[in-house]
């Protein structure tokens with residue numbers, strides 16, 4: 001019995017365990033000089049001598065080899081130790097010490113065409129660490145495209161290890177990736193890509209590829225080298241295999257050419273030699289291999305046997321047996337024509353492949369064999385990245401010259417996506433769902449390619465050197481949950497599409513020239529798509545009046561402490577969002593039991609504030625969504641049914657500028673409302689300096705808050721029928737979300753009102769509201785309309801301009817309303833003298849004038865002269881446009897900013913000082 005199989009050095013070594021033989025083998029290969037013929041072409045070949053610093057043409061084959069710079073951007077060049085550097089091509093290599101996944105991208109290749117891909121690895125103790133030994137081999141994994149190819153296992157520093165695959169190109173490039181699996185630093189010496197005609201290797205298809213286990217030229221003259229290009233125009237490597245003890249080598253001088261339709265096209269020189277049993281009386285050739293030697297788990301083995309008849313007018317008939325079963329019978333080789341007996345489907349899987357070729361008995365001539373190939377078939381991993389996502393991230397890589405090993409498919413292999421990229425694999429193609437390019441030295445503007453990732457949830461571009469404005473298109477990314485643009489040098493206005501986006505945690509701090517801007521700089525129109533639905537929802541039953549009275553009564557009882565504060569008392573709350581406050585809130589509309597409330601608030605452990613109706617506590621729902629639980633004062637059970645109906649209606653009102661009511665609790669005398677939690681507290685907190693945040697530090701940001709709140713109120717007034725009047729509009733009822741979106745709170749507790757039929761509140765003393773904000777017309781006549789909210793909102797605008805509370809202590813120590821105070825000051829002084837000194841950034845005085853003018857009209861005594869909330873929203877937007885135009889001007893224009901901000905900095909802040917001016 002004869003062992004057989006020398007497809008590559010590794011197999012050779014395993015079978016012979018004789019170093020001497022191996023050395024001889026290598027040396028022979030090097031000294032052999034092939035005849036370079038000219039009729040074949042290396043067109044389409046990609047031949048990379050990894051780690052080499054020069055391009056050159058290989059003497060033996062005439063194939064030009066190039067450096068690897070154009071194909072990879074990772075790793076370091078190294079050379080094998082001197083004692084191993086006898087082969088010039090295998091002297092240099094590239095190693096990848098720092099990355100888990102390092103790739104080469106081979107291109108151009110023709111999509112859907114077949115190819116041969118071969119990697120050669122020679123360790124040669126290049127790192128001086130003596131890493132390779134049979135006891136502890138140096139190992140890493142090899143992938144091509146999405147497919148696991150083989151584990152490279154280096155057991156010997158002097159050998160080279162070759163791996164070959166036959167496949168179909170899925171795209172116009174093929175990637176080869178080396179993955180560090182923790183058993184040593186990946187490296188590669190030579191990488192070769194050879195196109196194959198489609199007719200060849202029919203087992204290779206769009207779903208299946210072949211890993212080459214052996215390719216043997218049987219019976220060549222002694223001391224022959226491997227046959228390859230140009231004898232084989234496809235540069236397959238045919239290893240010589242001879243066993244003079246068992247077989248006799250026979251040769252012919254005639255050439256044995258294949259037709260171009262041949263599936264295998266063995267080179268003539270390979271077919272010109274064959275082996276036959278040396279013992280003339282023997283009529284059987286036997287050989288075997290243990291397939292586990294190839295280290296592959298795939299169990300589909302394909303075998304090709306090549307035959308040709310050297311003697312004219314002979315009829316040799318052969319039977320081929322595999323593991324004692326007949327595999328092919330009564331075959332007669334053709335005269336000087338290459339024949340191949342091959343699998344059309346895989347062989348029956350087996351540990352050991354034991355072959356016998358004998359004469360079938362129809363003739364007395366012994367068997368012959370000219371060449372042999374053995375393959376393991378594997379199925380293609382069809383996983384790819386969505387083309388749009390892949391194109392976009394490649395465009396980004398090119399544009400910013402991203403310094404990472406971003407080569408090959410971004411999402412595959414699945415376990416090793418690109419560094420900083422995460423994908424979702426629920427579908428094929430896979431989608432990119434997160435990109436982290438923080439601190440990656442990106443410069444230039446934010447590419448619109450970032451808006452092409454339709455499934456992206458997380459985008460971190462913080463701490464780069466990005467300039468220019470933020471593309472509006474980012475706001476259209478429907479899945480985006482976290483956007484971090486902190487620490488860049490962005491300018492212009494934040495697109496309203498982003499500011500208005502629900503459930504987005506958006507960080508943009510430390511962009512000194514960014515105008516927080518908002519709703520109108522893009523001139524975008526608001527939509528009221530769900531007006532109709534809400535109108536239905538808002539139809540409040542008649543009994544609601546009773547409820548309203550109940551609430552009014554509660555308010556009056558608590559008038560003395562009518563500040564509503566949900567915010568945490570922690571003054572140093574940082575600006576950067578780092579948890580998921582704005583992750584999608586469940587539209588709960590849910591009834592909580594008191595026990596549940598105890599649990600979600602951890603027994604009412606953390607009080608956020610005390611509102612007009614009772615204390616507010618912080619809590620967490622199961623999914624870590626933060627909530628604010630507002631406890632209502634006890635009351636009789638009278639009207640409970642109506643109260644429940646009203647609350648259920650309110651849970652259905654959703655607008656981005658209204659604090660959502662998620663549910664309620666009503667158990668005996670225990671009443672509570674459960675709201676979405678607003679981590680940035682109230683506008684009042686920011687204006688009074690309780691929170692020193694970025695929210696109110698520029699006029700544009702303040703305008704933005706005003707616009708948000710105004711939109712919330714406009715919605716209550718117009719989307720509901722009958723309109724919902726808030727009745728208690730004040731800066732402590734304007735809450736700020738994590739990304740500083742203003743939302744109106746407590747709206748549900750106001751009374752429904754029919755505009756066409758002004759109703760008198762029966763109890764004349766039941767005026768609702770907070771001193772300084774109350775519409776004087778309402779307090780004198782008890783006539784309430786939406787215009788009462790407009791009045792209160794005018795006061796908020798004045799608070800934003802002046803930074804003063806709604807009731808101001810004037811010089812003579814009498815308290816006067818802020819409205820009066822502003823009117824008095826403006827009658828004799830310049831507007832500059834009423835502007836809040838805490839407005840640190842420069843601002844456009846025309847923009848402020850416009851807002852003050854609007855506030856004064858909102859606070860007219862006659863409600864008919866006050867604008868509607870829709871008008872207020874429009875004019876605030878115009879004011880913001882002025883401000884944005886101005887701040888964009890100074891961002892590029894230069895010195896104006898400095899002058900203004902310096903002027904403010906030298907004066908000590910005077911806000912809230914009693915008797916100021």
Ligand SMILES: *[C@@H]1O[C@H](CO)[C@@H](O)[C@H](O)[C@H]1NC(C)=O
Pocket residue numbers: 053054055066067070
């Ligand atoms: C080698 O050839 C490639 C492809 O033609 C080219 O991109 C590269 O710059 C060349 N390298 C050197 C060192 O000349």
Ligand SMILES: *[C@@H]1O[C@H](CO)[C@@H](O)[C@H](O)[C@H]1NC(C)=O
Pocket residue numbers: 074075076097098
């Ligand atoms: C790999 O990391 C080491 C240590 O962190 C560093 O010195 C070296 O420059 C890195 N090499 C490459 C190619 O990035």
Ligand SMILES: *[C@@H]1O[C@H](CO)[C@@H](O)[C@H](O)[C@H]1NC(C)=O
Pocket residue numbers: 283284319321324356358359360361
């Ligand atoms: C050929 O070999 C097979 C298996 O070894 C054996 O069963 C068969 O008898 C042989 N045939 C001849 C004609 O020697």
Ligand SMILES: *[C@@H]1O[C@H](CO)[C@@H](O)[C@H](O)[C@H]1NC(C)=O
Pocket residue numbers: 420421422434435436458
């Ligand atoms: C990507 O996924 C890894 C592993 O699941 C995780 O550790 C990492 O934080 C994710 N990165 C991003 C940017 O989401």
Ligand SMILES: *[C@@H]1O[C@H](CO)[C@@H](O)[C@H](O)[C@H]1NC(C)=O
Pocket residue numbers: 441443465
């Ligand atoms: C950022 O870009 C500016 C202008 O192009 C340049 O002057 C500066 O050096 C860059 N900073 C960094 C950290 O790359």
Ligand SMILES: *[C@@H]1O[C@H](CO)[C@@H](O)[C@H](O)[C@H]1NC(C)=O
Pocket residue numbers: 465467489
């Ligand atoms: C930001 O950009 C401006 C010009 O656009 C430049 O003058 C300034 O140096 C940049 N700042 C930083 C920190 O790169």
Ligand SMILES: *[C@@H]1O[C@H](CO)[C@@H](O)[C@H](O)[C@H]1NC(C)=O
Pocket residue numbers: 438460462463482483484505507576577578579
């Ligand atoms: C960017 O913001 C997100 C969300 O707030 C946060 O998770 C991430 O750590 C931030 N990135 C950096 C570099 O601070």
